[in-house]
Structure formats: structure tokens, C-alpha cells
Amino acid sequence: MATTTTKVETFVGKRIRRREDPRLITGTATYVEDIQMPGMHYAVILRSPHAAARIRSIDTKKAESAPGVVCVLLGKETKGVGAVPCGVAMPDLRVPQHTILATDRVYFVGHPVAVVVARDGYLARDAADLIEVDYEVLPAVADPEKALAKGAPAVHPQWPDNIAFTYHQDGGNVDKAFAEADVVVKQRIVSQRLVPMAMETRGVVAEWRNADRQLNLYTSTQIPHLVRTIVAGMLGLEENRTRVIAPEVGGGFGSKLNVYAEEALMGYVSMKIQKPVKWIESRRENFTCTIHGRGHVDFYEIAAKRDGTILGIKLKLIQDVGAYHQLLTPLIPQLSVLMMPGIYNTQNIRADIVGVFTNCVPTDAYRGAGRPEATHGIERMVDMLAAELKMDPAEIRFKNFVAKDKFPYATATGLTYDSGDYAAPLKKALDLVGYAKLRQEQADLRKQGKYMGIGISTYGEICAIGPSPATPAGGWESATVKIEPSGKVTILTGACPHGQGEETTFAQIAADELGVALDDIVVLRGDTAVVQYGIGTFGSRATAVGGTALYYALQDLKAKIKKFGAMLLESEDVTLAGGQVVDNKTGKSKPFQEIAGATYRALKLPPNTEPGLMATRFWEPPNFTFPFGAHIVVTDIDGETGQIRIRRYVAVDDCGNILNPLIVDGQIHGGVAQGLGQALWEQAVYDDNGQLVTGELTDYALPRAHLMPWIESHHTCTPSPVNPLGVKGVGEAGTIGCSPAVVNSVVDALSPLGVRHIDMPLTPEKIWKLLATKNRDVGSRGATK
Amino acid sequence: MIAQKFEYTAPKSLDEALHLLASGAKPLAGGMSLIPMMKLRLASPEHLVDLRTIQDLNFIREAGGQLHIGATASHYEIESSALLRQKCPLLTETAAAIGDVQVRNMGTIGGSVAHADPAADYPAALQALEAKFVLKGAKSERTVSAADFFVDAFATALEPGEILSEVIVPIDDARTGTSYQKMVQPASGFAIVGLAARVRVNAGKVSFVRIGVTGLSNHAYRASGAEKTFEGKTSSPANIQAAAALVAQGVDANSDLHASADFRRHLAVVHAARALKTALSRIA
């Protein structure tokens, strides 16, 4: 028996390589597409080529008699299946009936019209070409501002004004603030529609087992349990006989935080043909049928005193909804409103949202979900205000930050910021970038007619989503920890990591708490038959909420291990450390593995204690967490071509305690990549007929590795008091902080020409036009009071 | 993204391939343009004949004072060829500017030239090099100049049943400088505009200049107006600018989401000046 405590390696806070990566980089992970089953059939969905049309008739005869075809299903047959749900309740929300297949009308390009099932995918695809649909094409509207205009085509005939919902929020006294202001700056700011573009498109395998009345549904999702509850409801199945499995999920970015028609549709097909069926979304379908993100037109007004003190903010927000509400569509712009004051101390806000139906695929959560739009808005407005007042953009921020001693801080929008030191990351970023020297260089370059810009964005965001009352479907998260008789540890998390690395970070937490090796721990997720109920991975919540549930489950087990250890050591006074229970008096110890065995062997039990070592916790967070940071971007602009080169990218992010710096860096890098995508390249462009012009990767400019600047990633650390880990969340920070820093930088570069705002993406042509004509406000018509 | 059903043959010899092509099959080279079109069902050939399995089409060699490049030489093989780097650096520079690594590993010069995408890179360089293309059919062989080959967008002098079997380019002496300058379309990697310049200076005067332009119009062309203006002049910045200003003259410029016609024209001028300047700076 060991008598000394061995010092066990600790893991939290270290740059541990991701344990999930070997299977990913060796190509041995199992995605939905990799699943094969005996008797598997394949489905291909015929989709509308029109944005708005009445279906006069559909002739499926040729397709049905095509080789290998088992059946062709139309909307009239699937009418009994429940509607694709919107999870958001609002007083005046208009919810169009969203059937899984179109019945008599189509509302956007890509609207599912028929499904062809065949014994192989090629034959199904060929047969889909043989279906003849007679459409009566109707006028469409794809632009939300045009949809609001009088006389615009009605997306849904029952609502000729195209208004999907409105939302109003007032905080403080905005009218007074604006009346007392020395200066008011106004600007129209667009956050263009984006395509989330997970590397793995969506896909579903449905396997109906008739004898057991059991549906097994493999789907590429971020929320397997919610999909189970909802799809079981749509199909009239029992929840405990519906098993949803999210196998390896190749990215989601919010696009798989949803319940889609195809998930219920494949269940229906499998029940009908009594065979497993597979549907894999093509890239083209991913472009036109999986939710888009953003899609705002914002009208901002910011009021301030001459010394730069912000007094109030007004926002009129037009949200492009698309043709339907998906799961969270109407909620996303409300997140923008919550975040609209940014990290500035202003208690007067007014926001009006109008959600607008268009003949486009619905918008919903995309990395940042409402917060990038809000941050872009406030960070642009603060820069414009600084320009108006001839103040330095750093100085105006320092002046307005919520002071470090004001936390917890109640915002005008009803949030309580948990902790913060907003000046710290900005100071650090300014030092790192060498701000004063850069301003000098900029002045020199301007004399030579060269365009160089320095852009600052200081963001705050809402993470760890979130307290249940603030979410549509519960905001808690669950964890089960099983310590096996051998002492090996299995974690079942209700979160559903799909690239974020919790198989590593959760193992780090457990390894340190229990004093075991990382390799002794397995993290399971994504299978409703294996994992207790869970909410899923989105809103930078998995570690802050799911990790906390894990932490508490581990505390339960530690207490039990100590009880057993004390019993075996015949001691009253023990500690658990370094994988051993140690008698504090004698120094004698029992290794954790031996105790684990004893709990199952159960020869002897401590009083009032059950055998076994397993604990489950559901943790309800008392608040969100609020990470923050400062990004500074230095750009050089080619005066001849309008091309933007990013010279420096300094990111100082505060996400509270850091469990694994390597993973945090990865999240920041990926987030920044997507922020740059929005700032510089990406745009989902629909033409007036509702055709997606950028519907292929040859036209939709996704950020590529070789286009990335070097990201200088740094941190400050302000732990969150909301959870015992002190973590805040980092999945979306990069995206939120990035785009305004880039645009501020480019506007700063062009400010000698009188440029004060440019809408994203900052294409070379827009810049060239500004350079050539000194024309202001490309793509928008703002004005200063 | 599933193509229609098709036959596939990997022929052992060029004759076998030409025989199959004569009966209506379509050549497949790197597949980097053809396969995406098939997946989108914009092309549905019934029979593909793979040219990459034919040894006789894959070479890069010097013969008779010229450089001969087989149709299936990949962009990467051209980019990394020591022979070409030394004797025709314009081609290696152009190859290196194409798409991304995966595309350069798979795509071929024959496929790119035959496909004649109006935004492809090689055609600008091949116009500036006054390249010749050997076209072979089951019973024919002819040589066509670049000037005559590119007819329209995706349309060339190739007749049905013919393949492009080799590209022939001249070897320039050390007094020649070349450069390829490209504005990249960020989504596809293709050229918004691409300008290839080839210049010689004699006794302080520009004695020879060739400018190839891609991306601007329906097919790559030589900017002969600009060439004529520049020849015989000094290579002063003003003269470079004056020549560059003419590269888009009389051209019906393409316009799309990524660049309007006006912007493309402007970019052509800017990149022409840059290509000329860089080419001049490279004269030994």
C-alpha cells in the first residue's frame, strides 16, 4: 500500500492537443455519409427552381417507373406530418404553416417539392429529373426593404405587408438623452446575409424498426435531444422509441442548431418503405436550403455630449426572415437588441425590430447569432462619433467603458454583465500594436498619398446561453460521470461538441478533479440512447454550462470516493488528491482505482451509501456570461486596385479562465476567419427574382487558409463569477470582434477622402469607387445631424 | 451533386483515344472544369476518354529551338519544371498563379486551353508567347496559333474528334523580360483580369513587346494597339502608362458580381502597367 501521495500531472490551463483530432485527420471519423446499413435506400429531394410559384400539377409517372425507384412522395401525402417548428413565442409573431414538403405553393428557391427514393443514390438523382412540375411563376421579393414597400409581392398571401413580427424595447429615457445631446450621428448599416457553410453539409439516415416501433435517426446536428423531442412529435412517435444520433458532425456554426424538414421527412420515408434511407445534402442544397445568417438592415442613431460621453442609442432593425421561421429565427435579432449598448455605459436605448418575410431561405443563428450584427453596429457608430467629435477612437472608448468597479452591471436592455475590465484588453492591444507609432506612420503615409488604416473594435458578448427562462427550450446542461470498476472514467455530456474540442477540455477537468490520467477518460456525446437529456452545443455554452454540470457531478463522486476511502482506511479524516484517498493522520492512502472497484464489489458499504460510482447533474446557470475583448486591425490599401491587405491583426480576448490555450487560440482563429469572411468577401446575393446568385463556391467567396493574416492572439483574464470554473466562452468571440475592426480600419484609411462608412463586404470595387470618385457611403445613405 | 451516368475508358494509346473520340466520346484531362460541370448537370457526356493514362501526352521538352509541352502536363508540373523556369519563366509564373494546390496538381495545360474559360490564366501567357497548338484527330494533324485558336468564351478552333496534343512556345533569350500579373477572384481563384507581358529592349528602346490579356473579354487576346504604341519608345513610366492605357481599348468588357465592366477595364490597365514594369525589370 502506498503511503505517499504521488504528484499527478495536472491538465487544466495547458496546451493539450485535441484528443479528437487523430480520427479527424486520419479520415477515420464516422459522419452521417459514412453510415451503411443492409437494405439502405437513398433519397433525393426535388426542389423548387422558383422563388414564388403556384404548383399547378406534378407528374411523377416517369420517375416512378425509372430504374431502381421505390417511391416518389409529394406534399399531399406527407400532410399529416407536423409542421417544421418555430421555437420562439412572441405576441404578434406570424407563423406560416411550414410543411415538410410544399403542397400547392413554393416560397423560395430550394423549397422541397418531392422526394424520390431509390435503391441507389445515382438512380434517385436521375429519376428526380423525370418529375414534371407545372409551376405558375408568381412575382417574388428577395430584399427585405423592398418587401416592406407598398405594392410589394406578398410572400404569404395572407399577410400582404410581409411583416413577420415586430418587437420594441425601451430602456431609460431615450427622448431626454437625444434632446440633451450635443451631437447625434446617424447611419444605415447593413449586415449582409451569409451562408454558414459547414464543411460537412447536412445529412440524415433514418432507420425504422417496425417490430420495436423504434426510429433511429442519424443526423448532422448540434442538438440531438431537441431534434428527438420535436421530430418524434412531428411524426407522432414516442420519444423513448425515437433515438437520435449525431455522429461526427463536421461543423455547424449555428446552421445545425435547428430542426429541418428533411429530418422528419426521412423518418417518414423509412416508416413508409420499411427500410433504412439516407439523404445527403449537396453543396448546392446547403447554399439554398440550410439557414443563412445575418440579413440585417440597421438604422442607428447615437447621441453624445461634446466630450464624447454617449447618452443614448436608437436602432431600427429590419430583419430579413426569409420565407419561414426556422427554430430560432425571430429570436436572433432580439439578441442584437440585448447587445446593442456594447460595453459602454449608456442607460438609454430604444430598439424597434421589424421581421420581414422574403422569398428566400430563412435566416437563423450563425456564429455569433445577433451579437456580430449588434457589435458591428455599435462599434461603427462609436467610430463615427469619434470622427464627428475629432476624438481618437481609443480615447472615446476608454471614456465610455463600463468601469471595472461597476460589476455586476445592469444594462439598459435588461442584462446583468457578470464581470469585466474593459479597458484592460484595449490597453494591451494598443501596446502590442504600437498604437502611437502607427498613428505617426499613418500621418507620414498620408503625406505620400498612401492609404493605411488602424481599426479598433472593443466588443462584449453574451455566452453560456443561458438561463432557462431566457431560452426557448431550457438553458441548463447535463453531465453524467461514470467511474467504471477499473477506475476508468466515462463522461456523458448533454452538450454536443462538433469541433469545439470538449472531448479534450472535459477530460482535462475530470482528470484534474479526480487525479487520473487524461487517457483514462472517455467523453461521449450525441446519442440520445446513451446520454441523458441535454440541450446541445451553441451560444458558446458547452463548457461554461455543460462543463459546470460536469464539475458538479465530479464533486458528488469525489465525496463518495472519499466516503469509501475513509471506510477502507478506517479513518475519519481523509483527503482526495493526486488520485489517492489519503488518511490525514497516518498518511496511509488508497488509490482511486482500488476504491472504484470496492464501490462495485460492495463487500462493505459506508453508512447510507449505495454501491457504484455514477453521478448525474443538471446545472441551471443563474446568468449568462459576458466575455469581451479588443481587436485592432492595421490595413494597407492598394490605391490602384482597391485591394485591402491586412498588415497586423491583434486580438486580445478575455474569456475568463482558460482551460486549454491551444483550443482557445483555435476558436479565436476560426472565429476571426469567419469575421473576415463577412468583412471582406462573403455575401449571399439574391437577384430580384429570388435566385441565389452566389449559390456556388465559385461565386461565394469563403475565407481560405492562404487569405488569412497572421493573428496575434493574446488574452486578459477576468474570471466569471457565474460558474465555479470561472469560464465565459470563446466560440463566437473572434467573429464578433473581427468585422467592425476591419471595417473601422478601412474607413480610417479612407477618412481623408471624407469616407465615414462602407457596408460589407469591402470588395475592391467598392473601395476603388470611393478612391476614384470620393463618393461617400457606398451602399448606404447615412447622414449626420 | 451527382453526374449523369457515363462510360469511362482509360485508353492505352493516343490512337485508341482518337478512335474513341472520333465516335463521339469526350476527352477527360484533370477534370477540374469538366467534372464540376457534370456534377451540376451542365454537361452530360455519355463517354469519357481519359487522356492522362496516355504516356505520349505527358512531357515537357526542348526540341528544334522550341519548348514542347504535352497536353496532360499538370499545372504543377509546369510550375515546377526547371527547364521551363529557365527558358520560359512566363509559363511557370502563370501556372503558379492558377487556383490552389489541389487544382494545380490535377489540372492540365491541355484541358485549360481546350476549355477556354474566359477567365483562365494560361491563355494570356500563351497569347503573349505566340504559342502554337498541335491539334490531332484520328486522321488529321494541324498546328494552330494562339491568335487563331481562341474563338469565343468556351469556344476554340478544336473540331469534334480532335484533341490538343501539345503546346509549343518559343525560347526567349536573356534580353527578354516577362511577367504575369493577376487580380484574383476571391471565390474561384480565376482571374478577374490577368495580364502577361513579354518585352525586349535594344539600344535603350523597347524593341519587342507582346501583351496577352485574359478575364476582360470573351476570350484571351493580344493587346496589339498597346504593343504598337510601346514599340520603339523608351521604357519610361509615362510610356508604360500610355501603352497600358490601351489594353482595354475597343473591348466589350465582362461584367459580373465580382467586377463591373468599368472596374475590369481599369484593372486591366493597372495590371498591364505592372506587368510591363515587372517584365522590364527582369531583363538581364
Ligand SMILES: Cc1cc2nc3c(=O)[nH]c(=O)nc-3n(C[C@H](O)[C@H](O)[C@H](O)COP(=O)(O)OP(=O)(O)OC[C@H]3O[C@@H](n4cnc5c(N)ncnc54)[C@H](O)[C@@H]3O)c2cc1C
Ligand atoms: C477550385 C478551382 C479553381 C480554379 N482556379 C483556376 C485559376 O485560378 N486559373 C485557371 O486558369 N484555371 C482555374 N481552374 C481551372 C483549372 O485550371 C482546370 O484544370 C482547367 O481549366 C481545365 O483543365 P483540366 O485538365 O482539369 O481539364 P478537364 O476539366 O478534364 O477538361 C476541360 C475541358 O477540356 C476538354 N479537354 C481536356 N483536355 C483536352 C485536350 N487535350 N484536348 C481537347 N480537349 C480537352 C474536356 O473534354 C473538357 O471539355 C480552377 C478550377 C477549380 C476547380
